[in-house]
Amino acid sequence: MLKNRIITSAILIIISITAIFFELPSALILTILIVASLYEFFTMLQKKGIGTYKYFGTLMGAVIPLSITFRFELTKGWELLFMVLGFLFLILMQFKRKSNSGAIADISATIFGIFYISWFLSFLIKIRYMPGGLGLLAALLLITKSGDIGAYLIGSRFGRTPFIPRISPKKSVEGAFGGLAFSILAALVSKPLLNLSYPHVILIGIGLNVLAQLGDLSESLMKRDCEVKDSGSALPGMGGFLDLMDSFLFSAPCFYFYMNIVLKSLKI
Numbered sequence: 001m002l003k004n005r006i007i008t009s010a011i012l013i014i015i016s017i018t019a020i021f022f023e024l025p026s027a028l029i030l031t032i033l034i035v036a037s038l039y040e041f042f043t044m045l046q047k048k049g050i051g052t053y054k055y056f057g058t059l060m061g062a063v064i065p066l067s068i069t070f071r072f073e074l075t076k077g078w079e080l081l082f083m084v085l086g087f088l089f090l091i092l093m094q095f096k097r098k099s100n101s102g103a104i105a106d107i108s109a110t111i112f113g114i115f116y117i118s119w120f121l122s123f124l125i126k127i128r129y130m131p132g133g134l135g136l137l138a139a140l141l142l143i144t145k146s147g148d149i150g151a152y153l154i155g156s157r158f159g160r161t162p163f164i165p166r167i168s169p170k171k172s173v174e175g176a177f178g179g180l181a182f183s184i185l186a187a188l189v190s191k192p193l194l195n196l197s198y199p200h201v202i203l204i205g206i207g208l209n210v211l212a213q214l215g216d217l218s219e220s221l222m223k224r225d226c227e228v229k230d231s232g233s234a235l236p237g238m239g240g241f242l243d244l245m246d247s248f249l250f251s252a253p254c255f256y257f258y259m260n261i262v263l264k265s266l267k268i
Contacts, residue, residue, distance in 0.1 A: 159175045
C-alpha cells in the first residue's frame with residue numbers, strides 16, 4: 001500500500017509540476033479531476049441506494065469548470081444561473097417518471113453533488129487564472145498537500161488519540177497537529193509565491209489546513225454513510241479522484257475569496 005501510494009504520488013507530482021506552468025493544460029487537467037470526482041461521488045451515492053441523475057449530473061457538472069477554463073460567461077457569476085437552469089431541467093425530467101417516489105431525494109442529491117464537487121473545486125481553475133495565479137495555485141497545492149503528508153506521516157508514526165473515530169477511525173489528534181505544522185512550514189516556504197507579510201502567511205497556513213481537514217472529514221463522513229472505504233480505485237494506494245481532491249473542497253473557494261476580496265480591500 002505504501003509503495004503504491006509513493007508511486008502514485010510521484011506521478012501526480014510530476015504531472016502537476018509540468019502542467020501548472022501552463023494555464024490551459026493545468027485548467028484542463030483540473031477539469032478532468034473535477035469531473036472524475038463528481039462521477040465517483042454519484043457512483044458512491046448509488047451504492048448507498050440514493051438515486052441520482054448520474055450522467056446528466058456529471059455532464060452538467062463538467063460545464064462549470066469548462067466554462068471557467070475557456071472563459072465563457074453569459075453574465076458575471078453565471079455559475080449560479082447555470083445551477084438554476086440545471087435545477088429547472090431536473091424538474092422537467094420528473095415529468096417522464098412513472099412514479100413520484102424519490103423525486104425530491106434524486107433532485108437534491110444531484111444538485112448537491114454539482115454544487116459540492118464541481119462548483120467548489122472549480123475555484124482551483126479560478127485561482128490559476130487570477131493575476132499571479134501560477135504562484136497562488138502552487139502555494140495552495142503546496143500548503144494543502146503538505147498538510148495531508150504531515151498528517152499521514154505523524155499520524156501513522158505517533159498517532160495514539162482518535163480524532164473523530166465515528167467518521168474517520170484512522171485519523172488521530174497527533175496526525176491533525178502534525179498536518180497543521182507541515183502546512184504552516186509549507187506556507188512559510190511559499191511566502192515568495194504569496195508576496196505577503198509573515199502574519200498573513202502563517203494565517204493562510206493555519207486556515208488552509210483547517211479547511212483541508214474539514215474537506216477530508218466531510219468526504220469521510222459521506223463514505224461512512226455510503227459504507228465504502230474509498231471513493232474509487234483509480235489511484236493505487238490512494239483510492240479515487242475524490243479522495244485526492246477532497247482537501248480542496250473548502251480550501252480552494254475560501255483561499256480564492258481571501259486573496260481576491262480581503263487582501264484587495266486591505267490594499268496589501
